[in-house]
Amino acid sequence: MRRPGGARVLRTLAILRKELVDMFRDRRTGTVTLLSSILAGPIFLLLLFNLMASQAERARTLTLPVVGAQYAPAVVAYLERQQVTITNAPSDYDAKVRSGDLDVVLIVDRDFAHDVAQGRPATVRLVFDRSRDRARASIAQAEALLGGYNRLWGQERLMLRGVTSSVANPLRIESDDVATPQQSGALVLFLVAYYGLFASVMGGMAVALDTTAGERERQSLEPLLMTPARPAEIVVGKWLAVCLFDALVVTLTLTGFYLTLAFAPLPPVGVPFLFGAREFARFLLVLVPMILMLPAILLYVGSRARAYREAQANVSVLLFVVSLIPVVQLFMQRKEPGWLMFVPVSAQYSLLNTSLRGEAPALVGLASSWIAPLTIAVIALVAVARHLSRESILSGK
């Protein structure tokens, strides 16, 4: 006879092994989950980098359609000296800006020369749609160039009158950006950290629901409950299996990001964050509590549902909460309060950002970030085990 404790461990391991085999045999879920996790990084980074590169490109080589270029030849000449390509604006420029075909159009007032001769400010007008992300770089460039011409012209006039230009410019603005090269590009940081978190939710979802609600729906739960396996052993075995699968998905996702940044021919846009082997390890370390907590919650949600579809509907609420928290944090522009480290998801998101900025997460913060997720995981697992030993689990067929 084996010791009872040994038998428990053996049964738990048998459940773990069976669940893993079952997961990897599920072609549809397995392929979709694993493939999408390894491809997420490359696809996402390629899109993002191409967007950044094309914006930089637009700003560098500004093409500016002009209406009435003949009224202000000096302005046009100045712009051309600044490497701007001047074209004749089409007559329906207004509609073209609205539809996004043109980023920005310059209109020179008919009375430009007359106003200048009279000593009045002459009018140029920029037509653009600032709500268009793509056009933003071109708009800023056009505004900056015209502003520059305005200052230059004004300084020349002052000099003609024997006045130094500093009279008109009493304030000198100096900028001192303390961001390291990795600290700029907050949006990119946000998206990469967000994706890391997202992978830990999505990774375990399908398999956790399949092993709970799916098992109940397929009517194999009742026979399982009639074996000597205790509910606690069943739950822990299933939980470990889902955790391992989740960890695999997270690792694959991060590997996708790492390999893409290390080897893919990405456009040179001055990568505003670091994601090397060290960040890879830190990411995994930060996400461990999520990899332990989320499968436990998913098992709980799955075990409460009578059918797979019902479980899917309930789990979308969890997905919504987990994906919303980082967005709230992104818009919360003040410094993060200390208690944030005790909030699951928030703490992880914050620590992921720290890692991406090239800093090591503080050990105290890291330790605090483990407390709540582990507590929740234990509570969820106990709840599932209790639920499995209830008679009501049998009634819902």
Next chain:
Amino acid sequence: MIVVDGIAKAFGRRREIAAVRNVSFAAPDGEITGLLGPNGAGKTTLLRMIATLVLPDAGSARVDNCDVVASRYAVRSRIGVLSDARGLYPRLTARENVRYFGTLHGLDGAALEQRIDALFATLGLAALADRRTAGFSQGEKMKVAIARALVHDPHTILLDEPTNGLDVMSVRMLRAALRTLRQTGKCVLFSSHVMQEVAALCDRIVVLSQGRVIAEGTAGELVARAGTAGLEDAFVALLGSDEGLAA
């Protein structure tokens, strides 16, 4: 040997739905005992209480002298159950399905594999052993479920409506399997609402209606008690109606 003594179970928020009321009977070793009753008579609840899945409100049940409440895990090791829910894992092969349950019963290694081989040979599953059960017919799934219930060589076998949804060939196969078990001295208890099923197979019949035992004995004893010509008439006379009973 199963001994049930005054067992009762009610469901609902205020326990207002009595499923089983004060049921007592015994199912001896080396015999097939049939629980016959119309739908809703309490057969499934009774079997689930003996299988330790549902706790009785009153009374007791013992399997080979192990109480189903106090020693529920000892009972689970001694019984093999083919319940109404007999789902398999479609992505596992027939052998893997049965092996999983064997492992949970504490078997392993060569002994387990030999046991599976023997069961599959008896049930005519040898050719299907290493195929996934996803594409199996109802009859084939049934055979795997039987092998799964018997993998740990239980002394007591419980079957809940085992012939539901089976074709004639599968029913014959099942009957043959149960007779073999009886010959080896096992205690077999099975429920059905099909009279022919019970009449063809059982040594002893326990007739349930509305959660109560209304008659018990061999087929001959029941006919004599009801004073009717045949078994079918005897059941109708005992139940007071033929509602929910299938011939």
